[in-house]
Structure formats: C-alpha cells, structure tokens
Amino acid sequence: MTPTTPPSRADRSRIQDLAGAVLAGGDTEELLDLLLRSARSDLGARSAVLVMPPAPGRWSVEMVHGPDAGALLGEEVPRDSATGQALERADADALEAIGFLEVGAERCRALLGVIDAAEQGTGLLAVVRPAQSSPFDAADRERLDALSGLIALTLRAPSLGSSAEIDDERSRIARDLHDLAIQELFAVGMELEGLVDSLESPGAPPSNARIRSSVSTSVQGVENAVAQIRQIVQSLRRERAEATLTEQLRREVGLATAGLGFVPSMRLPPHPAEMDAELPPEIAEDVVAVVRESLANAARHAHATAVAVSVSVFSEGVDRVVQVNVSDNGRGIDPAVRRRSGLANMSSRARRHSGWVDAISLEPGTMISWRVTLPAV
Numbered sequence: 195m196t197p198t199t200p201p202s203r204a205d206r207s208r209i210q211d212l213a214g215a216v217l218a219g220g221d222t223e224e225l226l227d228l229l230l231r232s233a234r235s236d237l238g239a240r241s242a243v244l245v246m247p248p249a250p251g252r253w254s255v256e257m258v259h260g261p262d263a264g265a266l267l268g269e270e271v272p273r274d275s276a277t278g279q280a281l282e283r284a285d286a287d288a289l290e291a292i293g294f295l296e297v298g299a300e301r302c303r304a305l306l307g308v309i310d311a312a313e314q315g316t317g318l319l320a321v322v323r324p325a326q327s328s329p330f331d332a333a334d335r336e337r338l339d340a341l342s343g344l345i346a347l348t349l350r351a352p353s354l355g356s357s358a359e360i361d362d363e364r365s366r367i368a369r370d371l372h373d374l375a376i377q378e379l380f381a382v383g384m385e386l387e388g389l390v391d392s393l394e395s396p397g398a399p400p401s402n403a404r405i406r407s408s409v410s411t412s413v414q415g416v417e418n419a420v421a422q423i424r425q426i427v428q429s430l431r432r433e434r435a436e437a438t439l440t441e442q443l444r445r446e447v448g449l450a451t452a453g454l455g456f457v458p459s460m461r462l463p464p465h466p467a468e469m470d471a472e473l474p475p476e477i478a479e480d481v482v483a484v485v486r487e488s489l490a491n492a493a494r495h496a497h498a499t500a501v502a503v504s505v506s507v508f509s510e511g512v513d514r515v516v517q518v519n520v521s522d523n524g525r526g527i528d529p530a531v532r533r534r535s536g537l538a539n540m541s542s543r544a545r546r547h548s549g550w551v552d553a554i555s556l557e558p559g560t561m562i563s564w565r566v567t568l569p570a571v
C-alpha cells in the first residue's frame with residue numbers, strides 16, 4: 195500500500211483560501227475559472243478540464259484551462275468509453291482508476307475526480323500531463339479531491355436557496371467534525387498538556403523516549419484529524435441524494451482504509467436491497483454514522499491489524515431490529531480513559547430509537563455493538 199503524503203501547510207492554506215472564495219460567493223463562471231486555474235498550477239498539469247452533462251445521459255467538456263482547450267472544448271465523452279461508462283454509473287472509484295485520457299491524437303497521463311453537482315448531475319474534474327511525464331502521486335490525488343469538492347459546492351450553491359436545507363447541511367457537517375476530527379484534536383491537546391505538565395513538574399524530567407513518544411503520538415493525531423476532515427469533504431463531494439444505505443456503508447469502509455492502513459471487512463444481509471428499503475432514512479443515517487465513528491475510533495486508538503463490520507436486520511419477537519457490530523483485534527479499551535465521547539454519541543443515536551450500545555472486550559480487541567428497534571409498519 196502506497197503511503198499517503200500528509201498535505202503541507204502551504205497546501206492546506208491554499209485550499210482554505212480557495213474554500214473561502216467559494217463560500218464568499220460570487221459569479222459561478224469566475225469561481226470555476228479560478229478553481230480550474232488552481233488545479234492546473236497546483237498539480238503541475240498541462241491542462242485542467244471540467245466535464246459536465248448538458249443533458250441526461252450525455253457528457254461534454256465545458257471548460258478547459260490550458261493549451262488543450264482548442265482540442266477539447268465542447269467535445270462529448272463517448273458513452274462506450276471507460277470514462278463515459280463510469281459517469282453513467284456515477285462510479286467514483288472507476289473514474290479515479292482511469293490513468294490516461296486521449297487528448298486529440300495524443301495519449302496523456304490523467305488524474306480524474308468525480309463532481310457531484312446534485313440536480314445538475316455528475317461530472318468530473320481532470321488534469322492531464324504528457325504521457326512521458328512523472329505519474330501523479332497520493333498528494334496530487336488529495337489536492338484534486340479537495341478541488342473537486344469545491345467545484346461541486348460552487349455548482350450546487352445556487353440550488354441551496356432554502357435556509358432549512360443549508361441549516362441541515364451545516365448541522366451534519368458540524369456533527370461529523372465534532373464526532374471525528376475535533377475529538378482527535380482534543381486527544382492531541384490532552385497528550386501535549388500531559389507532556390508540558392511533566393516538563394514543568396519539580397521531579398525528574400521525562401525521558402527523551404517519553405518526549406519522542408508523546409510528540410510522535412501528537413503528530414499522528416494531527417495527521418489523523420486532517421485525514422478525517424478530508425473524508426468529510428469527500429462525503430460532501432460523493433454523497434448523492436439517491437445513494438442507498440449499502441452504498442454509503444461501502445463508501446465509509448473504503449474511506450476508513452487510509453486511516454487504518456488496511457481494508458476492513460464488511461458483512462451485510464444476503465439481500466442488501468431489502469435492508470435499504472426497510473430502514474427509515476433517520477435510522478439509516480445513524481447506522482452510517484455509527485459505522486463511521488467506530489471505524490474512526492479503531493483507526494485512532496486500537497492499533498489493530500484487522501477490523502470487521504457487520505450490519506444485520508432480524509426479527510426479535512414482534513419487533514424488527516437492526517444491529518451494527520464493529521470488532522477489531524487491537525489493544526482494547528484503556529480502563530484509565532474516562533472520557534469516551536464517541537461512545538456517548540453512539541448511545542445518544544441509539545436512545546432516539548429505543549436502542550442501546552455496548553463496548554464488549556474481546557481477546558484480543560473490542561467489539562462495539564449498536565442496535566435499535568425499527569418502527570412498526
């Protein structure tokens with residue numbers, strides 16, 4: 195597995211500046227031009243290309259920044275091409291797997307990112323380099339993902355006219371930030387505060403090994419928080435109103451791979467579509483949130499080499515029940531830790547539906563078991 199290069203301070207500052215410009219509003223065409231110019235310059239590309247659907251089932255090149263504008267602008271994406279088929283399915287993974295594009299008669303190295311513009315449809319942002327140039331790396335992928343998310347936000351902004359919709363979106367983002375990134379940064383603060391107390395105590399100073407361990411843990415915590423913020427941005431970029439529960443769960447498992455360092459396993463009911471249809475939206479949302487939080491906790495604290503996610507729906511007496519189990523083979527729950535806000539959040543989500551959550555010690559590891567009763571039909 196190729197390690198992900200943490201984004202530099204300059205990269206983060208650059209994205210923050212662009213996000214500020216998008217959130218400040220303005221002319222859509224000017225913002226899109228700014229983002230395409232940034233994609234070209236920041237990724238060292240020959241050209242940056244925006245593809246959007248002019249009509250259902252069709253995709254064409256709407257904007258190009260770079261010398262390939264004459265060859266590409268207005269060109270349609272063939273529906274039988276790999277790119278066209280991936281767009282037809284709104285398959286982000288398939289788009290990201292495409293490494294080359296034909297630009298006129300030339301085969302160019304390419305990096306593609308999906309753009310979910312809600313009712314405007316699914317498009318893509320692509321940057322291209324000559325085939326003989328150096329390949330794109332993980333840092334390039336991260337920059338493109340962030341820019342794709344900003345383009346999606348730019349295209350969707352005019353349709354977010356309802357204050358209720360905006361408030362709902364803000365609440366969801368705030369909840370995800372609190373449940374994931376902020377908790378990670380809180381832990382970093384506690385670690386550094388403990389180190390400062392040790393350095394200032396009148397007794398023997400902490401050893402160099404203790405200082406190195408504390409700083410290393412804190413750096414890893416900051417990197418995890420950055421990765422989690424990136425996952426939240428990706429969820430905004432990829433999430434479609436019509437996405438099923440199964441699709442959302444598979445996406446969460448895929449996103450967790452970067453933080454864990456391996457692919458967690460997932461087991462769903464034999465007929466997932468039946469589960470998708472049976473669970474009310476509010477319970478489905480909580481199921482996804484519980485899986486996300488459990489995977490994030492495993493990545494932050496467990497030091498595990500395997501994680502398994504299981505979601506099942508079954509009858510218990512006259513009730514129908516949905517149960518989520520997330521288990522790992524890590525070091526278990528530290529009894530000295532008294533603040534477990536992640537578990538408290540899951541418990542709050544369970545109580546809303548007459549359910550409960552429990553943390554069960556395994557040998558080795560831990561299993562988080564969350565279950566709620568489905569409302570009577």
